[in-house]
Amino acid sequence: MHSDMLIAAAESLPESTTSGTVLVGYGAVEELTRFAATPGWTVRVPGHPAEVRRAVLAAVAGGERAYIHVCADSNAEPRGATEGFELIREGLDGVVLAVGSSLDPVLRATAGLDLTVLYATTVRPFDEIGLRTAALAADRADLVLVEPGLPGTSARQVAEPLVHVPHRLPALGGADLRGEEALGRAVRGFLR
Secondary structure, three states: OOOHHHHHHHHHOOOOOOOOEEEEEEOOHHHHHHHHOOOOOEEEOOOOHHHHHHHHHHHHHOOOEEEEEEOOOOOOOOOOOOOOEEEEEOOOOOEEEEEHHHHHHHHHHOOOOOOEEEEEOEEEOOOHHHHHHHHHHOOOOOEEEEEOOOOOOOHHHHHHHHOOOOOOOOEEEHHHHOOHHHHHHHHHHHHO
16 A cells, blocks of 8 residues: 555656656655745645546646645545645535645544634645635634644645634644654644
8 A cells, every 4th residue: 555656656757757856755844844934936735646646747738837745644544635625525614735645634633623624735826715715604714734844834824825814733744654643643732
């Protein structure tokens, strides 16, 4: 299972391209952080081997300068999100933005909570409209960002579209995803 994500990326790369640049990083958290902070790059963080294939093919077809972050973990099922955020569950007590392979742990950790869950595979460009819409639809614009990389990689992108909306934002990532119970406690503790 651990190599499925990397194999999907390798099988999807064409032998040659005429334009664009596609870089695939496997478990390279520092690279993800660097490309997420570099203007002009599309940054994709697919959470399933089928999503990896779609991300690579879309980047090649679009001639993008794309960095695709692949990690060993995978969600059980592929989702449809490519551009923008996919609404997975609606709730009123706040919003959780789950990036890539963090979706399944987030869904298990927040089961029974009245939270909106958004899923992202593309974090640059960032879907500001989708995030703002979800935050304003909730009773409270409290957000939890959960990424497979370093905590806070996308915190600025989450905060900017909400600059005029009172909100709170913890950013979780990496080690925070190792235990669903700990992730659930972090989310529940924040929402109190």
